[in-house]
Amino acid sequence: MPEGHTVHGNARDMAGRFGGQQIVVGSPQGRFEDGAALLDGRLLEGTEAHGKHLFAHFGDDRQLHVHLGLYGTWTWGDGVPDPPRGLVRVRLEAEGGWADLRGPTACEVLDPTGVAALHARLGADPLRADADPAAAHARIARSRVSIGALLMQQEVVAGVGAVYRAEALFRAGINPYRAGREVTAQEWAALWADLVVLLRAGLKAGRIVTTRPVDRDRRTGRASRADSFYVYRRTGEPCRVCGTPVSYAQMVGRHLQWCPTCQPR
């Protein structure tokens, strides 16, 4: 699931596999031929993620920027890759193996100006050491927009998507319709701290799990995929904490679930 934790994992994996090597860059699909030519044969100096955006540094003057969107995926492997199957936008090859990118929303080569502009419009990323949660709170504290909508704005908090939004608000006991300016500094501090915990756990596990271990096994005696969340995709099912049926609405064009008892208006 490509929320921020996925992209940070991509950056980590890409650096581990290709960092410091000369990369053969191609676009078997053909849609990125011009960009690939700008990177082909250059040294991959490092990678980073900011929210859901991946940056691969191919020298001082150019970076590969990728946003997976809803469908995009990276596939990795050792040795020599098979002939491309399906629509491979980008293929990277080096001694460290190969990587294929399919279905991204954004895939482009940026110069330092473009990179700076992109970072400038992205907000606090719970997985970055340089994140500025105070700046995020400054925006939230003067906004009449709901906290559920604000968490989805990448210029406020970078890396949170529909899953982390629903789950973090549940764990904080905050109703998603509450206006940003009605979230106290203390509540924001706790919410931010929890996002750091949740995204770090997601990065480590490779998938999103927000339920505490004690909450997982209580009923069935075993952990399952459905037990990974408190409310996300559990509309109408009993809240794991209080039993109230989980509510559903669309907010900012995305699914949102919450418990009307644990997260009162």
Place this chain on the structure above:
DNA sequence: GCTAAATGTTGAT
């Protein structure tokens, strides 16, 4: 094994 829906953003209309 098949179908429908999904984690998200961009660019066209």
Place this chain on the structure above:
DNA sequence: TCAACCTTTAGCT
């Protein structure tokens, strides 16, 4: 406001 992206996964049969 809507289509594109065109993969993965959950949920059926």
